Amino acid sequence: MRSLDRLFEHSARALAHRSSRRSLLAMLGQALTGAALLPLLPIDRSGRAQAAEAAPKAPGPENCEYWKYCAIDGYLCACCGGTSTSCPPGTSSSPITWIGTCHNPGDGRDYIVSYNDCCGKTSCGTCECARNQGEKPLYRPSRNNDLNWCMANADANYHCSVSVILGVAEK
């Protein structure tokens, strides 16, 4: 038991020896100086006040809430190496599609959107997005997003989906 006491005493002394009160002060000082320097770094803050007052940014193509995705059900190609209108490298686009009618809050118009699948690789697996506005069951294929629209491709595996504006929807 005495040897245990000795062991702890030795460790405590060694720790005290290595970390002096001065080094603690030095450490704190470095931290405080660093904090003081941060605001001096060359960052443009001129837009900050404006941004604080502006409306929240509209969701972009990597976000399921993006307006063009109102009738999509699958993986967003914008998250898989493509964009909202282009297939990722090494895939092929499906010539047959389903369509949706989506409202663009940016200009207040409704658009006919074609949802093409990108094919030839297995599921992208990122940015799954299921929105079904105006979506109809399998017996109305042109409005159905449950089908594998890669079905007619040479490589018919489903990878992800894009959304392409076809035109303004007539009222």
Added chain:
Amino acid sequence: MQSFSRWALALGLMFPALAPCAAAAPPPPPLPAEHLSLERLPPRSPHWVYVVDYAFGNEIDGRVHLYDGDSYRRLGQVGTGFNPGINLSPDRSTLVAATTYWARGGHGARTDVVEFTDNSNLGIAHEIVLPPKRLQAVPTLFNVAYSDDSRFLYVAYMTPAASFGVLDPAKGTVLAEIDTAGCVLTIPSGPNRVSSLCESGRLLTVTLDPSGHEASRSMSAPFFDPDKDPVFVQGIRTTHGFAFLSFLGEVHEVDLSGAEPVFVPPWPLVGLAERGHWRPGGEQVGAIHRALGRLYVPMHRGGEGSHKDGGTEIWVFDLASHRRLARWSLQAAGLKPVLAIEVSQDASPLLFLATDAADLAVLDAATGRLRHVEKEVGQTPWQLLTP
């Protein structure tokens, strides 16, 4: 030995807590050598459930998990490939998977095939290779389906031209392909009739001759309005046919026991105040216990476009009186929204629910009491089948 005893005594004096150890009984004998074996399935139980996992995150790797609702154990698995259509034979001895494989995993030459799994051992007994035009879509009972007498097997095709294949499962051959003029899926009835849902809200019914070729066809009057209130394609088997639920909660029962379909007047799941606010939804939108005449529907609050949202409550109906018997809250039971539902057909039925978190819940179908939750049964369990 003497010096060891002395050391033991010394240790015991220094550390009294170690003293019993020093005097402990000798260690137990080593474990015997084990023998590797193959587990056999027990006899089929009505409380089994086949959980169809679409594996939406890596779709080429769909699976069916066999789960026992009494022991709460997984009993085994069947590999089912890409976007499979799954069904059971009328005698429940066989699980069929109409599916697609590519020669090199996710790419390469495409093979469409029906695989027949022996449900007594979960091994694939045989297969029939299809033309590469199988319908690849979410699960329904009508992607692949048997005739009532098991003589024919029907497989829905889409290229996107719609048709279906007639197969002879006993001989392992494709007998015919029948064009369906844009109508989709294979709703079986009797020994030789196949109905398909049409864009106009009608039902096309093709009657086959003994060789599996078309003998005649008829088109029904519309039985639902696909623009105002479309029906889900995930029909639910009734005693004489199938029930189709609509997006707004109407029940369309179709009697397929005769040569022509008979449409029972539709009835509502929802009251006037609930219409448009509470809806059915998900991937498998209802279950029926045929002997008890009970309909179970996952319901959620939602508007247009929410028809694939999972249910937050189970509503229970009496099929004869159309009366709602119960509302079971799933949130209260700690369950996520329910995407698929099935009920066992025995006298002490279990209700199985698959949630959007891929959990499988087992409930007492008479009371709604939650018996068990099995976490993460696959990735995307979108269809449940009971023997």
